[in-house]
């Protein structure tokens with residue numbers, strides 16, 4: 001058999017176990033030293049030792065130089081598509097104006113809503129496409145992308161169509177999430193329930209056009225209550241969507257508990273999750289998506305309690321939360337460093353978080369996050385001596401080459 005590509009002389013091949021990995025499971029990371037991987041027709045076709053690889057035939061042979069190879073990273077929470085930017089808010093932040101205060105005054109998410117409404121589908125498509133290229137360069141081969149900056153039928157559908165076009169383009173795998181209830185638009189300021197009704201009405205259309213697989217809601221003081229979130233999640237599930245929730249990011253409202261009770265696929269942020277919420281995560285099926293880049297960017301000192309969550313048995317993953325206001329980075333490697341430095345996650349936990357557990361949080365565990373014979377050949381060659389090195393050396397791009405379905409897309 002002649003393979004399409006053979007990566008040989010791999011110092012460490014990262015082989016996350018099938019997940020979701022909870023608690024103790026997150027602490028183990030399988031590494032094959034002196035390894036080689038062969039790819040055929042976009043899939044992993046052979047995994048063996050460097051010595052065995054000398055016999056293998058392949059069209060392209062890549063010397064990994066004793067460095068690290070991993071599955072493509074998975075970013076399970078991004079706000080990929082938006083208009084404009086919010087650099088003007090930096091001065092407000094420096095002056096100590098809280099995030100929810102900026103939103104209350106019509107800035108924050110609402111200023112991005114205005115900019116997104118003003119941009120055409122093609123403009124948004126082009127801009128998000130550039131972000132995707134950067135994400136790929138950082139080693140991400142699968143991600144989730146949310147709407148939520150339209151807040152009306154026309155503009156939410158516009159954002160979701162951009163995601164659909166990017167998905168159809170096929171360079172990266174993208175899971176689409178409808179986040180209609182992301183903020184209350186000015187036209188519904190006095191009637192949040194009326195706005196929620198509008199978003200619930202949109203669900204059937206999104207479903208029939210297959211524009212999203214998941215829904216999401218921002219459950220927070222001054223945005224949507226736990227009861228409103230329950231109503232929206234229930235309506236979503238009745239139509240066959242899987243659900244996510246921005247929960248307990250700033251105030252501890254009980255969104256984490258709600259997520260587990262409703263069987264949500266993930267509960268995201270969780271900085272202010274209660275002890276009760278954390279115990280529920282450990283017992284339930286909901287994956288905890290932690291976003292330390294957001295806490296960092298909002299200038300807060302309290303990070304999500306990753307240690308407590310993992311030690312109690314929850315399945316934890318990490319994501320960028322890439323968006324124009326609360327976390328302006330598309331570099332998941334930076335998030336891996338913050339997870340180590342600010343949340344005391346170990347390198348093993350971090351790698352499991354950004355591969356197998358991230359794939360679980362977006363329903364892609366059959367397609368991403370692990371490397372076995374038959375897995376998608378989504379691979380990253382890292383310019384590092386060992387897997388512990390990436391969280392350690394922050395702020396630079398360590399990805400030397402990235403393959404998606406066996407095709408080289410970076411490096």
Ligand code: NIG
Pocket residue numbers: 079108109112218246249294321323324325326327
């Ligand atoms: O996940 N918290 C709500 N939504 C985003 C921020 C969106 C924005 O500020 O534009 C988040 O942090």
Ligand code: FE
Pocket residue numbers: 077079246321323
């Ligand atoms: Fe978010």
